[in-house]
Structures are given as C-alpha cells and as structure tokens.
Amino acid sequence: MEIIIGVLGLLAAVAVIMYVTRDKGSITGAPFYDNPGAHLDNTPRKPKESPKAAVKVTEVKATTATSPKLPSKPKLLKMTKAQLELAGREHGIELDKRKSKEVMVDTLKAEFKAAQKAAK
Secondary structure, three states, X not given: OHHHHHHHHHHHHHHHHHHHOOOOOOOOOOOHHHOOOEOOOOOEOOOOOOHHHHOOOOXXXXXOOXXXXXXXXXXXXXXXHHXXXXXXXXXXXXXXXXXXXXXXXXXXXXXXXXXXXXXX
C-alpha cells in the first residue's frame, strides 16, 4: 500500500513539474508542436522550392517557311519531349507528351509527311 501511495505521489510531482515547465508557445500563443512553421527560436521557416519549378524549356529553332524540313530521326531522338512538342507546334502538329519519345518522333514524322503531301 505504501508503494502505491509513493508511486502516485511521484506521478503527481512529475505532472506538476511538467505543467510548470511547459512550452508557452510562440508569439501567437500556439504551442511549438502545433506551429510547424516555427523553429525553436520562433523564427519563421522559408518555404522549400519545388525542384519541378526549376525546369527550363529550351527553344527549338524556328522551322517555318524558311526551312520546311524536319531534322533527321536521330537528331529528333536527342531532343527532349518538350522540344519535340515545340517543334511539332511550329509545324502545326500537336503531340501528346504522355507518349514515349519514340512514339512522339514517329507521329511527328508521319504527320509532317502527310502535311507535306497535302500541301502539294
């Protein structure tokens, strides 16, 4: 019985100590664990930039009436999907970037040839 009373007394003492020394929170009054934007010293965190936001799309040379030919298939395969899509748009061809690069190149070549035949 004395052991149980001693353990309860110890638990009460720990609870009082934890209550007295608890974190008062940040300037807003919210505890630190409820404020994920705060550091231990209550300075605001800087938001992390998404690596996808830093993607740059390079321009493809204009291939309008001055150069009505498409690059060769090996050169097209070296281009990125975004570059292939831009090259297709310059010739009035819409490509689906969800497809593989090889399918995009084949579609671009086939539709370009069909457009050339229709123009003659």
